[in-house]
Amino acid sequence: MQCTIERVVAAPATPEGDGMVVHRAFPGQSVGRLDPFLMLDEMGPLVLPPNSRQGFPDHPHRGFETVTYLLEGEFQHKDSHGHKGRLGPGDVQWMTAGSGVMHSEMPSAELRRNGGTLHGLQLWVNLPAKDKMMPARYQEFPGARIPAVTFPGGTVKVLAGKFRDASAIIATRTPIQFLHAELTAGGAVEMNVPAGHKGFVYSVRGAGTVAGKAVRHSELAVLGAGDTVTLTAGPEGFGAVLITGVPLGEPVFQYGPFVMTTRAEIIQAVEDFQAGKFGSIPA
Ligand code: CO
Numbered sequence: 001m002q003c004t005i006e007r008v009v010a011a012p013a014t015p016e017g018d019g020m021v022v023h024r025a026f027p028g029q030s031v032g033r034l035d036p037f038l039m040l041d042e043m044g045p046l047v048l049p050p051n052s053r054q055g056f057p058d059h060p061h062r063g064f065e066t067v068t069y070l071l072e073g074e075f076q077h078k079d080s081h082g083h084k085g086r087l088g089p090g091d092v093q094w095m096t097a098g099s100g101v102m103h104s105e106m107p108s109a110e111l112r113r114n115g116g117t118l119h120g121l122q123l124w125v126n127l128p129a130k131d132k133m134m135p136a137r138y139q140e141f142p143g144a145r146i147p148a149v150t151f152p153g154g155t156v157k158v159l160a161g162k163f164r165d166a167s168a169i170i171a172t173r174t175p176i177q178f179l180h181a182e183l184t185a186g187g188a189v190e191m192n193v194p195a196g197h198k199g200f201v202y203s204v205r206g207a208g209t210v211a212g213k214a215v216r217h218s219e220l221a222v223l224g225a226g227d228t229v230t231l232t233a234g235p236e237g238f239g240a241v242l243i244t245g246v247p248l249g250e251p252v253f254q255y256g257p258f259v260m261t262t263r264a265e266i267i268q269a270v271e272d273f274q275a276g277k278f279g280s281i282p283a
Helices: 109-114 263-274
Strands: 005-010 013-016 020-026 037-048 056-061 064-072 075-079 084-087 092-096 101-107 116-126 137-141 148-151 154-160 176-183 188-192 198-210 213-216 219-223 228-245 253-255 258-260
Touching: 005 213, 020 198, 037 064, 037 198, 037 228, 064 075, 084 092, 092 154, 101 109, 109 116, 116 198, 116 228, 154 188, 176 188, 176 198, 213 219, 253 263, 258 263
Parallel strands: none
Antiparallel strands: 005 219, 013 020, 020 037, 037 116, 056 101, 064 092, 064 116, 075 084, 075 101, 092 137, 148 154, 154 176, 176 228, 188 228, 198 213, 198 219, 198 228, 253 258
């Protein structure tokens, strides 16, 4: 049965980090957290002028995962565990912050110097209480290694979960499906929502329909009951992600970049941060 659409909302432009602008799909005025997901930001699309300094300088995370999926431009990151790398278009970083990291996420030095377009997604996935203090873990893959299914009228990339005979190479702590569909004008695709999953569709390009409802770029469609979602593309084509997961059903205490299950754990996180226990980023 085709999913019902509970609502379609535009993601408002929101200042974030140091001089960056994101479209925050949720949480916002009309849609809160979508358990097990805490937040979805669309970075840009933003045209950086030459010699720009914008980015997301040093900041901590604890108790959840950050998923960075770059669509255009180049991003570089460094963290307190000595991990660093670069993400280009189509590349994915699935970072399990667990007990804590300090990191910086910036447009690459070349992009900041020369200017250019930055476009991508950052999804925050909550961790179950039992995994919140696990050691930090990275899963980082170039776009060429992300499984994809091509069919007449489009492509579906499988970042997490399954689509047709393609299974993701990224492992998730709890059941998550993250599919990116790119449709050419008039293209269509039907994708499954696994039993027990809740989630949403968010558009990253063009316009089309989601389960029969019109959705444009930077709009969020929250899914209701059902087990499939059909996307159709309008004349400019349509790019959208279908992201679903099994809700954790646990309390959420959030203070900025710390997401735990009790108030005491949040106080502990702030104390640990102030005591320098998250470490620092090597120069
Ligand atoms: Co971060």
